[in-house]
Amino acid sequence: MTHAEAAFLPGLELSRILYEEGVRPVLDAAFPGLPYAAARIGPGSEVLGFDTARSADHDWGPRLDLFLAADDVAAHGEAIRRLLADRLPKEIRGWPTHFRPADDPLDPVGHMERTEGPVNHRVSTYDLGGWLTREAGFDASTAEPSVRDWLAMPQQRLAGITGGAVFHDGPGLLTAARRRLARYPEQVWRYLLACQWQRISQEEAFVGRCAEVGDELGSAVVAARLVRDLMRLCLLLERRYWPYSKWLGSAFAQLDAAEGLLPSLRGALAATDLPERERHLCAAYEAVAIRQNASGLVDPVDPSPRPYHGRPFLVLHAERFARPLAASLTDPELRGRPLTGAVDQWADSTDLLTGAGGDALRAATEAAGAATPHP
Numbered sequence: 253m254t255h256a257e258a259a260f261l262p263g264l265e266l267s268r269i270l271y272e273e274g275v276r277p278v279l280d281a282a283f284p285g286l287p288y289a290a291a292r293i294g295p296g297s298e299v300l301g302f303d304t305a306r307s308a309d310h311d312w313g314p315r316l317d318l319f320l321a322a323d324d325v326a327a328h329g330e331a332i333r334r335l336l337a338d339r340l341p342k343e344i345r346g347w348p349t350h351f352r353p354a355d356d357p358l359d360p361v362g363h364m365e366r367t368e369g370p371v372n373h374r375v376s377t378y379d380l381g382g383w384l385t386r387e388a389g390f391d392a393s394t395a396e397p398s399v400r401d402w403l404a405m406p407q408q409r410l411a412g413i414t415g416g417a418v419f420h421d422g423p424g425l426l427t428a429a430r431r432r433l434a435r436y437p438e439q440v441w442r443y444l445l446a447c448q449w450q451r452i453s454q455e456e457a458f459v460g461r462c463a464e465v466g467d468e469l470g471s472a473v474v475a476a477r478l479v480r481d482l483m484r485l486c487l488l489l490e491r492r493y494w495p496y497s498k499w500l501g502s503a504f505a506q507l508d509a510a511e512g513l514l515p516s517l518r519g520a521l522a523a524t525d526l527p528e529r530e531r532h533l534c535a536a537y538e539a540v541a542i543r544q545n546a547s548g549l550v551d552p553v554d555p556s557p558r559p560y561h562g563r564p565f566l567v568l569h570a571e572r573f574a575r576p577l578a579a580s581l582t583d584p585e586l587r588g589r590p591l592t593g594a595v596d597q598w599a600d601s602t603d604l605l606t607g608a609g610g611d612a613l614r615a616a617t618e619a620a621g622a623a624t625p626h627p
Contacts, residue, residue, distance in 0.1 A: 258345065260305040262301070263292070264298050266314045266345065267314065267315055267316050267419070269314070273344070274340045278336060278339050287324070289319040289422065290318055293413060293414075293417075296311070296412070299411075301415070302499050313362070314349045317376055318332070318377045320377060325379045336375050337373060338370055343366070348364040348365055348366050348367070350371045350372050351365070362374060387409050387412070387413055389404050392429035393425040393429040397432065399439075402436060402437070407493040408495050408496045410433055410493045414430050439581060441488070441491070443577075443578070443583075445549070446574045446578040446591055447591045448593070449571070452537075453570035453571040455474055458474045459471050459474050459526070460567075464565075471526060472523075478520075478533060479517050479533075489540075490507050492507065494596075509539070520533045537555075537557055538556060553572050
């Protein structure tokens with residue numbers, strides 16, 4: 253049987269089997285008493301639980317993340333890599349543990365293939381503090397995140413750190429870090445909700461204005477942006493981190509709000525004229541506004557749509573929801589801060605959100621907050 257014929261297993265299950273049947277016995281025998289954590293977290297569709305058989309074509313397979321203290325990585329990291337290369341099973345449930353070396357700079361992703369020699373495995377050994385600093389911008393295993401830390405962390409990274417699975421955590425530090433980052437503190441949550449409502453407020457009238465001048469394409473594009481912002485708002489309301497665009501719809505579909513909202517959101521995207529587009533958007537606005545009111549964070553606000561000042565466009569006037577949330581902030585670092593939000597509320601660059609280091613993201617977040625006037 254070739255690995256192309258192997259029965260699909262979710263990547264997290266493959267990682268668990270790899271650890272229990274392949275990695276743990278080697279570590280127990282060669283490094284008894286070594287404190288470490290074994291997990292599958294960070295980047296990867298399997299970490300979010302959205303991998304399918306299609307995922308097997310690159311950077312997917314029996315993978316594992318080992319986290320050690322910095323001194324232990326320096327002392328044992330290379331020995332662990334070599335031992336696993338010699339002693340890991342050649343496959344797990346029909347899936348090779350060997351990955352073809354990425355020798356093409358235009359195709360650096362990992363591809364599984366069979367081997368008779370040492371395994372070029374994807375068991376990666378990290379210094380936990382260093383890994384967290386690269387992913388989150390600070391070492392969450394030993395410190396609580398500050399307000400600035402929270403605003404500089406893209407939600408996709410938070411989803412990767414807190415998602416996936418931990419199979420063993422001897423020191424307990426990885427578990428502590430994941431607990432610290434599991435959800436936004438209430439004050440940060442209130443602020444991000446206010447910012448998300450403000451984003452909707454800034455564009456909701458443009459759907460009608462574009463259509464009024466004959467720009468149906470522009471009207472549809474703005475409607476699609478508003479649908480995305482409403483989906484992200486629902487994830488925030490249910491205290492779930494939103495993933496990058498590929499998996500936004502999949503994550504949204506898991507929400508309590510999804511079943512009731514999907515017809516309106518799909519209708520807004522499929523509409524070919526303003527009346528239909530506006531009707532579906534207003535139904536979605538009202539439904540999400542009712543959910544905001546049900547959160548009890550601030551006094552209820554009338555969720556019904558209304559005309560946009562003297563113009564014949566129906567909108568929610570979403571700033572009516574942003575303002576009381578902003579007024580409810582008591583944290584001095586958030587109260588009075590411009591409603592620009594966290595880094596992925598004002599930035600939409602994949603390279604920035606997934607490639608820049610924590611210090612760069614924090615600096616960019618601070619610059620955006622300082623340069624943007626209060627709406």
